[in-house]
Amino acid sequence: MFFRDKVAKVSLRDMLEIQERLGTKNFTKALQKEAEENDNDDDDDNNEQFTRKAQTSTTIKKPISTERTSKLEPLEISSKRQPAKKDQIPVHLRGRRKLIDPRFNEQFGDYDAKEFRQSYHFITDMRRKELNDLRKQLKTSEDPTEKMKLKAVINRLVCFF
Structure with missing residues (x-):
């Protein structure tokens, strides 16, 4: 005591x-x-x-070895511990999460283009500013390779609008 x-x-x-x-x-x-x-x-x-x-x-727990002598040999799992969730799901069902496209799913509601433009108008402003900056750089640059690169970037941005 x-x-x-x-x-x-x-x-x-x-x-x-x-x-x-x-x-x-x-x-x-x-x-x-x-x-x-x-x-x-x-x-x-x-x-x-x-x-x-x-x-x-x-007592110190020994690490469980998951190595197999052959890749065709089944994986040996102890019956004394609960297997991980990924081991319980069959291999053919494992994989990426199913991606959901909100444009075609009714759970996300109806698409309103006007509301979308109002909500994300700042992005178009940023693109315009970036485009103007690139055009200014194009006018001031003297290196022909740099001019080619800037023209390609400007064309890409113009096509993206």
Whole structure:
């Protein structure tokens, strides 16, 4: 009871330092001894469950290897752990999410061209400003290769409108 009371009053950082000094196994054993002394009245089943839980928490889990000797060989999955959701979905059903086009889906409502133009008018203003800037650059540039590139970009923007 003495050890458990000390640990209860200590901050988490200090408790972790104590655990590092003693070692995880020794730390849990000390807590178990305290618990066994306090729980002498309880059933033996409860003590066994407590010790099993403490033992499983201190053991290091081994990484599961998913390597196969042959690509045709089935993947071996443990029955003790729940398989991931992606493993439960058949391979032919896995894939990209189905894309929905809002133009043809009634869930998104009716398309109003006037409202769309009013909402996104700032984009056309930005394009016009960019086009004017490119035309100014074209007039000031003297390099013929740069002029060709600027003309191509301007043509692309004009065709895009």
